[in-house]
Amino acid sequence: MNVSQLVNQIKKKKSFLCVGLDTDISKLPDGLSKDTDGILAFNKEIIQATQDYAVAYKINTAFYEQYGSKGWEVLEKTKDLIPNHTLSIADAKRGDIGNTSTMYAKAFFENMDFDAITVAPYMGYDSVEPFLKFENKITIVLGLTSNAGSSDFQTNEKYNPPLYKTVLERISKWGSPDNLMFVIGATKADALGEVRKIVPNHFLLIPGVGAQGGNAGDVCSYGMNSMGGLLINSSRGIIYASSESDFANAAHLKAKELAEQTSPFVDRL
Amino acid sequence: MNVSQLVNQIKKKKSFLCVGLDTDISKLPDGLSKDTDGILAFNKEIIQATQDYAVAYKINTAFYEQYGSKGWEVLEKTKDLIPNHTLSIADAKRGDIGNTSTMYAKAFFENMDFDAITVAPYMGYDSVEPFLKFENKITIVLGLTSNAGSSDFQTNEKYNPPLYKTVLERISKWGSPDNLMFVIGATKADALGEVRKIVPNHFLLIPGVGAQGGNAGDVCSYGMNSMGGLLINSSRGIIYASSESDFANAAHLKAKELAEQTSPFVDRL
Numbered sequence: 001m002n003v004s005q006l007v008n009q010i011k012k013k014k015s016f017l018c019v020g021l022d023t024d025i026s027k028l029p030d031g032l033s034k035d036t037d038g039i040l041a042f043n044k045e046i047i048q049a050t051q052d053y054a055v056a057y058k059i060n061t062a063f064y065e066q067y068g069s070k071g072w073e074v075l076e077k078t079k080d081l082i083p084n085h086t087l088s089i090a091d092a093k094r095g096d097i098g099n100t101s102t103m104y105a106k107a108f109f110e111n112m113d114f115d116a117i118t119v120a121p122y123m124g125y126d127s128v129e130p131f132l133k134f135e136n137k138i139t140i141v142l143g144l145t146s147n148a149g150s151s152d153f154q155t156n157e158k159y160n161p162p163l164y165k166t167v168l169e170r171i172s173k174w175g176s177p178d179n180l181m182f183v184i185g186a187t188k189a190d191a192l193g194e195v196r197k198i199v200p201n202h203f204l205l206i207p208g209v210g211a212q213g214g215n216a217g218d219v220c221s222y223g224m225n226s227m228g229g230l231l232i233n234s235s236r237g238i239i240y241a242s243s244e245s246d247f248a249n250a251a252h253l254k255a256k257e258l259a260e261q262t263s264p265f266v267d268r269l
Numbered sequence: 270m271n272v273s274q275l276v277n278q279i280k281k282k283k284s285f286l287c288v289g290l291d292t293d294i295s296k297l298p299d300g301l302s303k304d305t306d307g308i309l310a311f312n313k314e315i316i317q318a319t320q321d322y323a324v325a326y327k328i329n330t331a332f333y334e335q336y337g338s339k340g341w342e343v344l345e346k347t348k349d350l351i352p353n354h355t356l357s358i359a360d361a362k363r364g365d366i367g368n369t370s371t372m373y374a375k376a377f378f379e380n381m382d383f384d385a386i387t388v389a390p391y392m393g394y395d396s397v398e399p400f401l402k403f404e405n406k407i408t409i410v411l412g413l414t415s416n417a418g419s420s421d422f423q424t425n426e427k428y429n430p431p432l433y434k435t436v437l438e439r440i441s442k443w444g445s446p447d448n449l450m451f452v453i454g455a456t457k458a459d460a461l462g463e464v465r466k467i468v469p470n471h472f473l474l475i476p477g478v479g480a481q482g483g484n485a486g487d488v489c490s491y492g493m494n495s496m497g498g499l500l501i502n503s504s505r506g507i508i509y510a511s512s513e514s515d516f517a518n519a520a521h522l523k524a525k526e527l528a529e530q531t532s533p534f535v536d537r538l
Contacts, residue, residue, distance in 0.1 A: 063372055065373065066372045068345060068376070069338050094362065095362060121421075122411055124418025125418040152390075159435075
């Protein structure tokens with residue numbers, strides 16, 4: 001899926017929703033086996049229940065790597081369950097010297113055919129560019145994250161302009177809105193105006209709505225651009241909306257609710 | 270293996286050598302099968318041939334992830350081949366919000382029982398601290414990397430002090446020399462003096478010797494401390510010292526050569 005197809009899906013579904021598949025064996029509802037097979041069965045039901053509202057699915061690789069090669073198998077199989085009409089994102093936060101970044105890009109873009117991957121910026125151009133070289137693929141670079149530790153370096157008081165602005169400024173020149181997006185934490189909704197001054201045209205992947213405290217309406221108000229330009233992620237708030245056997249229906253209702261919070265904004269596109 | 274055992278091994282082997290297992294199917298010598306089984310057979314011979322000189326082995330996860338779950342299986346099996354008298358390092362450059370970093374730590378410290386993992390600093394305290402919480406494990410944070418892109422942010426001219434110094438200063442307070450090390454690129458040997466002013470007591474993992482142009486003697490001159498405090502990595506220079514059937518012997522000789530370059534410095538400890 002490319003960016004213009006994504007924009008079409010946003011308009012069609014009236015939604016910016018990205019569902020985060022942060023699936024953990026210890027949180028699987030009763031009735032599912034408490035192993036990697038249970039994760040796959042859970043993901044399948046969650047995807048089926050939310051795909052009318054989700055324009056993207058984001059798989060957090062850490063949750064799968066913790067189970068070793070069996071977990072990695074489930075990661076591959078979960079990727080294959082993501083429908084073609086949604087954007088598939090590997091939330092892997094990779095990044096290394098060029099040669100190695102190319103291997104990571106192959107792992108996610110070729111071997112598993114993800115549409116997009118999240119990438120860490122610390123190592124600079126030759127750690128990011130190998131991802132950008134893959135055609136019809138999208139690189140999503142960390143800009144301003146939603147966690148408390150973002151103040152250590154991203155907004156460290158010693159640096160003016162703050163580091164995250166230098167990251168956005170410099171990296172936005174390495175790719176176009178067609179192959180490059182940025183992660184901007186929703187808990188910093190007021191910072192979205194500042195971000196839009198630097199990257200008016202790129203899509204922003206917004207984690208931190210729901211469990212981490214961000215508000216979807218605020219995110220739209222401050223963050224939208226003429227293409228929409230937003231993917232608003234919710235993970236735990238949707239997939240663990242119920243811990244009972246009705247988990248899929250609860251996820252459906254929660255996804256609907258989040259989509260409806262943003263649909264008045266999508267209508268203005 | 271802990272840091273004091275590592276220091277003992279350095280003294281015993283008179284070597285700071287870390288061998289990087291960046292193994293790629295396309296570079297396997299004739300006589301080995303050109304698949305993930307071939308990688309494992311190759312790694313086994315390389316480890317046997319170099320363990321008299323290596324005090325650490327570093328597995329670059331990207332090279333294994335590119336082959337999917339089968340590659341991850343070989344990663345697990347390669348870890349099991351690393352002898353207990355050497356430090357096992359997962360060169361994974363992970364880092365995410367706390368909850369997720371804990372999963373990554375479990376993947377590498379518990380599931381695969383690596384002694385150490387490399388971590389990216391951009392997301393700050395709550396992305397690094399979950400790794401540091403694991404007892405008898407070592408977190409190796411990116412400080413100043415050896416690639417050209419390090420000038421984009423780590424030494425960006427806008428920032429004084431440079432970002433990498435702020436990273437070293439702040440993160441060195443989060444752990445002790447017993448559970449925290451830093452990656453410092455060897456191609457910046459003259460910067461090692463600056464680094465030692467900030468982190469006199471922590472071990473430094475030094476990539477970039479050999480193929481990337483760094484010199485082992487310079488690294489020792491500028492980078493050693495009273496414990497030794499160095500792990501000098503060579504990957505391609507050792508494991509691909511020969512592309513013929515004598516590859517293991519060639520790796521042995523190259524590891525010996527690199528160890529001998531640093532042994533006069535180790536003798537002073």
